[in-house]
Amino acid sequence: xxxxxxxxxxxxxxxxxxxxxxxxxxxxxxxxxxxxxxxxxxxxxxxxxxxxxxxxxxxxxxxxxxxxxxxxxxxxxxxxxxxxxxxxxxxxxxxxxxxxxxxxxxxxxxxxxxxxxxxxxxxxxxxxxxxxxxxxxxxxxxxxxxxxxxxxxxxxxxxxxxxxxxxxxxxxxxxxxxxxxxxxxxxxxxxxxxx
Amino acid sequence: xxxxxxxxxxxxxxxxxxxxxxxxxxxxxxxxxxxxxxxxxxxxxxxxxxxxxxxxxxxxxxxxxxxxxxxxxxxxxxxxxxxxxxxxxxxxxxxxxxxxxxxxxxxxxxxxxxxxxxxxxxxxxxxxxxxxxxxxxxxxxxxxxxxxxxxxxxxxxxxxxxxxxxxxxxxxxxxxxxxxxxxxxxxxxxxxxxxxxxxxxxxxxxxxxxxxxxxxxxxxxxxxxxxxxxxxxxxxxxxxxxxxxxxxxxxxxxxxxxxxxxxxxxxxxxxxxxxxxxxxxxxxxxxxxxxxxxxxxxxxxxxxxxxxxxxxxxxxxxxxxx
Numbered sequence: 001x002x003x004x005x006x007x008x009x010x011x012x013x014x015x016x017x018x019x020x021x022x023x024x025x026x027x028x029x030x031x032x033x034x035x036x037x038x039x040x041x042x043x044x045x046x047x048x049x050x051x052x053x054x055x056x057x058x059x060x061x062x063x064x065x066x067x068x069x070x071x072x073x074x075x076x077x078x079x080x081x082x083x084x085x086x087x088x089x090x091x092x093x094x095x096x097x098x099x100x101x102x103x104x105x106x107x108x109x110x111x112x113x114x115x116x117x118x119x120x121x122x123x124x125x126x127x128x129x130x131x132x133x134x135x136x137x138x139x140x141x142x143x144x145x146x147x148x149x150x151x152x153x154x155x156x157x158x159x160x161x162x163x164x165x166x167x168x169x170x171x172x173x174x175x176x177x178x179x180x181x182x183x184x185x186x187x188x189x190x191x192x193x194x195x
Numbered sequence: 196x197x198x199x200x201x202x203x204x205x206x207x208x209x210x211x212x213x214x215x216x217x218x219x220x221x222x223x224x225x226x227x228x229x230x231x232x233x234x235x236x237x238x239x240x241x242x243x244x245x246x247x248x249x250x251x252x253x254x255x256x257x258x259x260x261x262x263x264x265x266x267x268x269x270x271x272x273x274x275x276x277x278x279x280x281x282x283x284x285x286x287x288x289x290x291x292x293x294x295x296x297x298x299x300x301x302x303x304x305x306x307x308x309x310x311x312x313x314x315x316x317x318x319x320x321x322x323x324x325x326x327x328x329x330x331x332x333x334x335x336x337x338x339x340x341x342x343x344x345x346x347x348x349x350x351x352x353x354x355x356x357x358x359x360x361x362x363x364x365x366x367x368x369x370x371x372x373x374x375x376x377x378x379x380x381x382x383x384x385x386x387x388x389x390x391x392x393x394x395x396x397x398x399x400x401x402x403x404x405x406x407x408x409x410x411x412x413x414x415x416x417x418x419x420x421x422x423x424x425x426x427x428x429x430x431x432x433x434x435x436x437x438x439x440x441x442x443x444x445x446x447x448x449x450x451x452x453x454x455x456x457x458x459x460x461x462x463x464x465x466x467x468x469x470x471x472x473x474x475x476x477x478x479x480x481x482x483x484x485x486x487x488x489x490x491x492x493x494x495x496x497x498x499x500x501x502x503x504x505x506x507x508x509x510x511x512x513x514x515x516x517x
Binding site for chain 1: 382384387390391421422424425428429432433435436437458459461462465
């Protein structure tokens with residue numbers, strides 16, 4: 001296993017699963033918190049993330065396929081692509097991204113960190129990645145928070161295209177957009193900036 | 196140039212004097228809190244009674260005479276209205292009498308700035324934890340102000356600890372009582388709420404308060420500390436990596452807690468970042484931090500005409516230009 005990256009949540013390794021090039025996401029112990037709490041959080045989050053990824057795969061939402069799950073480890077298919085953040089894509093492509101996010105929401109999942117750094121472009125297809133902060137809910141508030149993060153990360157025309165894609169075939173869109181404007185009116189978010 | 200800073204956002208009336216970044220005085224008087232908590236009007240009255248005395252003590256400590264003061268700073272907010280008023284009025288009368296520039300300062304910003312100054316940090320990620328505030332901050336050089344990367348969705352961690360202390364029947368100061376009792380506690384699972392770089396404490400407080408009397412105080416104190424501090428560490432860790440900071444600091448009243456500092460230090464070390472916090476006298480509310488920031492602002496030409504000085508109870512740090 002070769003260490004290829006480290007996030008706040010987990011360490012990523014490149015590995016080989018029955019001859020397939022794969023990624024292992026390992027939630028390693030955090031020494032700053034006590035073991036009982038740490039073990040519980042890591043196991044719970046690994047279980048939840050694996051459950052969400054397989055649920056999405058079942059509903060044909062474009063996500064990496066799961067190959068194996070351990071107590072604190074998820075082994076998944078390694079996508080060969082570029083992050084949307086670093087990819088040069090036309091405005092129209094963002095409608096595809098919007099459709100993918102819409103299908104994720106319809107499957108009952110919110111992402112929790114929905115930014116261009118968590119979209120992998122493989123050929124002409126966007127895949128949603130990293131479900132470390134995701135949850136299972138149909139709350140309009142939580143969905144709107146995903147959209148809000150995208151809005152803050154994209155320039156205006158790209159976001160408009162994203163929203164068109166998101167709206168297509170999404171019956172709950174009215175509620176989410178309404179919620180988005182409510183959230184934006186709250187002082188807390190108006191002045192917030194993300195790193 | 197010697198600048199006198201006045202802090203009065205809550206139960207502390209503090210006066211500090213700073214000359215070219217050197218802290219010459221940091222005097223304070225603190226309203227004694229009982230189990231009723233703080234009644235703003237009563238605290239303001241206390242401040243009124245003590246204001247001149249604290250100013251005089253600060254001048255004595257600095258070795259300066261009053262006409263040696265060439266600038267005044269005071270806390271504009273956030274804080275309790277009646278308390279802020281006393282500081283503002285004291286500052287204005289001094290500025291009027293001495294005919295020197297005056298500048299209003301954001302309280303939270305001053306906590307971060309004095310920590311940076313004392314620990315000689317360049318561009319740290321800052322965790323600001325006090326009674327009413329719990330925020331993860333980073334200075335935005337383009338905007339000349341702090342960005343809030345993450346913060347509490349409901350109550351500040353200090354108020355959470357105080358409320359827990361009261362429901363456990365502890366005496367003021369609840370924070371340090373909880374820290375002491377926690378040394379001999381065992382872990383009970385409690386609600387843990389982190390969402391990205393934001394967090395929430397209300398659920399944790401409700402659950403822990405309901406267990407009061409049924410579980411040992413030591414165990415509750417230990418578990419609330421471990422759970423809430425781990426939440427702060429996790430959010431700060433995410434912010435540290437996202438903002439690619441090589442320095443982390445903690446400031447504000449709760450920064451005096453040794454366990455929190457220990458956890459943050461361990462987290463920073465894992466990512467090769469330097470960790471720092473200021474001595475306790477600067478983490479509790481104080482006038483020196485206000486003087487320090489005021490001196491910087493005045494030297495940048497940011498002084499404000501007397502008529503436009505004011506207070507603002509909900510003065511958010513991300514609106515304060517520096």
